[in-house]
Amino acid sequence: MPMLARPAFDYALLLSQLGTARARFDVDWLAECSSTNTVLQERAAKGAASGSVLVADVQTAGRGRRGRSWLSSPDNSLTFSLLWRLPPAVRSAGLSLAVGLAVAQALESLGARGVGLKWPNDIWLLGQKLGGVLIEVAFDSNGLGLIIGIGLNLRHDAELETQLGHASAALSDEDLLLPREVVLGAVLRELASVLDRFGSEGFTALRAAWCARNALLGLPVRVSSESGEHLGNCGDVAADGALILHTAYGAHLLITGGDVSLAPMSR
Numbered sequence: 001m002p003m004l005a006r007p008a009f010d011y012a013l014l015l016s017q018l019g020t021a022r023a024r025f026d027v028d029w030l031a032e033c034s035s036t037n038t039v040l041q042e043r044a045a046k047g048a049a050s051g052s053v054l055v056a057d058v059q060t061a062g063r064g065r066r067g068r069s070w071l072s073s074p075d076n077s078l079t080f081s082l083l084w085r086l087p088p089a090v091r092s093a094g095l096s097l098a099v100g101l102a103v104a105q106a107l108e109s110l111g112a113r114g115v116g117l118k119w120p121n122d123i124w125l126l127g128q129k130l131g132g133v134l135i136e137v138a139f140d141s142n143g144l145g146l147i148i149g150i151g152l153n154l155r156h157d158a159e160l161e162t163q164l165g166h167a168s169a170a171l172s173d174e175d176l177l178l179p180r181e182v183v184l185g186a187v188l189r190e191l192a193s194v195l196d197r198f199g200s201e202g203f204t205a206l207r208a209a210w211c212a213r214n215a216l217l218g219l220p221v222r223v224s225s226e227s228g229e230h231l232g233n234c235g236d237v238a239a240d241g242a243l244i245l246h247t248a249y250g251a252h253l254l255i256t257g258g259d260v261s262l263a264p265m266s267r
């Protein structure tokens with residue numbers, strides 16, 4: 001059977017979705033690249049402007065947090081990166097949580113109801129991972145730039161799920177069958193607004209909205225970090241974005257890095 005060609009990127013649809021936020025972004029689409037984060041890093045090094053976006057249908061070397069690889073489905077995922085330059089004096093503590101919040105709010109604006117956030121920056125839908133965020137730093141002649149990479153599952157792909165070895169969520173679980181341009185436009189619009197707020201007020205201003213979507217709040221969790229493994233109940237996040245872990249001994253640990261998962265007993 002002949003392969004169906006993937007539809008070319010619909011810039012007009014994206015621009016209509018972006019509305020007035022279109023002036024903030026310069027979006028480029030590639031049918032294939034290694035990793036949108038990697039290619040945008042190279043563009044940042046050559047002086048690309050804040051608001052540059054690279055979206056690709058296929059990533060041959062997609063990257064996830066903590067050195068993991070990121071697999072996605074060319075026809076059923078959205079994979080893109082945004083170069084953003086924060087004002088020089090802004091502290092970046094809590095930035096990755098702010099980005100996760102922007103994605104969650106964008107998906108909610110499209111009609112998703114079961115969106116949650118798993119610290120530090122996983123996007124969950126109905127209790128499964130829907131997407132993730134990888135933020136990297138780019139230094140260039142314009143100063144400090146952030147490469148914000150986002151991957152989201154739009155629809156299920158059985159082959160991908162077999163490769164991953166576990167189930168994941170897709171926006172289609174909520175009967176949202178949306179073109180990648182519509183989802184990208186909504187996420188970029190929300191990112192502009194959340195990153196502006198982060199730039200002027202820091203994570204403190206966004207903390208309550210993040211906590212309201214904390215997918216693991218109150219549940220027994222295991223934290224794997226460089227300082228070792230910790231068990232406890234998942235709490236809120238602190239003003240700097242650290243996760244508060246309530247341990248059995250009454251202590252409150254502040255977790256600033258690592259992975260959090262449901263403790264085996266609670267599954």
Ligand code: BTN
Nearest residue numbers: 035062063064065132133149151
């Ligand atoms: C994670 O959950 O581990 C983060 C995944 C981030 C994946 C995105 S897809 C677009 C961008 N390019 C990459 O290589 N990674 C990020």
